[in-house]
Amino acid sequence: MNDATPLNADQQELDKFSQLAHRWWDPSSEFKPLHDINPLRLEYIDSLAGLSAKHVLDVGCGGGILSESMAARGANVTGIDLGEKALKVAKLHLLESGQKVDYRLIAVEALAQQEAGQYDVVTCMEMLEHVPDPASIVRACSQLVKPGGQVFFSTLNRNLKSYLFAVIGAEYVLNMLPRGTHEYAKFLKPSELARHCRASGLVVDEVTGMSYNPLSKVYSLGKDTSVNYMLACRREA
Numbered sequence: 420m421n422d423a424t425p426l427n428a429d430q431q432e433l434d435k436f437s438q439l440a441h442r443w444w445d446p447s448s449e450f451k452p453l454h455d456i457n458p459l460r461l462e463y464i465d466s467l468a469g470l471s472a473k474h475v476l477d478v479g480c481g482g483g484i485l486s487e488s489m490a491a492r493g494a495n496v497t498g499i500d501l502g503e504k505a506l507k508v509a510k511l512h513l514l515e516s517g518q519k520v521d522y523r524l525i526a527v528e529a530l531a532q533q534e535a536g537q538y539d540v541v542t543c544m545e546m547l548e549h550v551p552d553p554a555s556i557v558r559a560c561s562q563l564v565k566p567g568g569q570v571f572f573s574t575l576n577r578n579l580k581s582y583l584f585a586v587i588g589a590e591y592v593l594n595m596l597p598r599g600t601h602e603y604a605k606f607l608k609p610s611e612l613a614r615h616c617r618a619s620g621l622v623v624d625e626v627t628g629m630s631y632n633p634l635s636k637v638y639s640l641g642k643d644t645s646v647n648y649m650l651a652c653r654r655e656a
């Protein structure tokens with residue numbers, strides 16, 4: 420990637436998050452789902468990667484919900500995003516929490532040119548469904564992690580159920596998210612994401628579902644990958 424390379428980003432998507440950025444740390448705001456799933460994904464990542472003292476990159480970190488929680492587990496975290504406002508909010512929140520995270524405004528493809536193979540763990544959560552070319556993000560994440568290091572992705576599956584739950588249910592019935600948050604065509608089937616991973620030199624260790632029960636309003640991890648899911652990968656040594 421050089422200065423002439425077009426940015427792998429959708430400005431409308433970045434604007435959507437920027438407009439809401441001031442509410443990022445309000446657990447009852449549009450970002451409530453991220454607050455609600457964070458303990459689950461943090462525990463999952465920590466249990467597989469052992470975050471303490473690891474050099475971790477959080478790609479598409481937004482306001483820093485996951486980045487900060489990983490720092491609180493003892494990781495040395497860098498968070499990158501292309502949303503300026505979200506990063507400002509993330510930096511401000513460090514003053515409140517006392518955590519340490521290195522937040523930077525840079526595309527993951529550009530960082531891969533500068534810091535290839537420097538991270539023990541790379542996380543890229545709830546971001547691939549917002550970019551024009553997810554395969555390019557996966558490739559850059561793979562370049563950034565050390566041989567033998569781990570990469571974690573989470574995104575939305577693409578099928579009738581995920582359309583009904585993640586778009587109709589969350590945006591139109593339960594009003595959990597603003598309308599237009601998700602574009603169905605950008606959702607990724609686990610097989611498609613796994614193919615991008617393998618093409619980038621990543622071995623997929625496991626696929627885990629993240630489900631929401633609208634009656635109990637509780638999220639849980641399990642085998643059901645039909646709506647939201649996480650992929651745990653390892654860079655070939």
Ligand SMILES: C[S@@+](CC[C@H](N)C(=O)[O-])C[C@H]1O[C@@H](n2cnc3c(N)ncnc32)[C@H](O)[C@@H]1O
Pocket residue numbers: 427428429432433436453478479480481482483484485499500501502505526527543544545546549550
């Ligand atoms: C749903 S939020 C997820 C934030 C965070 N990863 C989390 O799960 O708590 C999506 C984030 O992706 C960021 N984003 C979208 N396109 C991006 C791109 N091309 N490069 C970097 N970040 C991007 C947005 O600015 C936003 O912060």
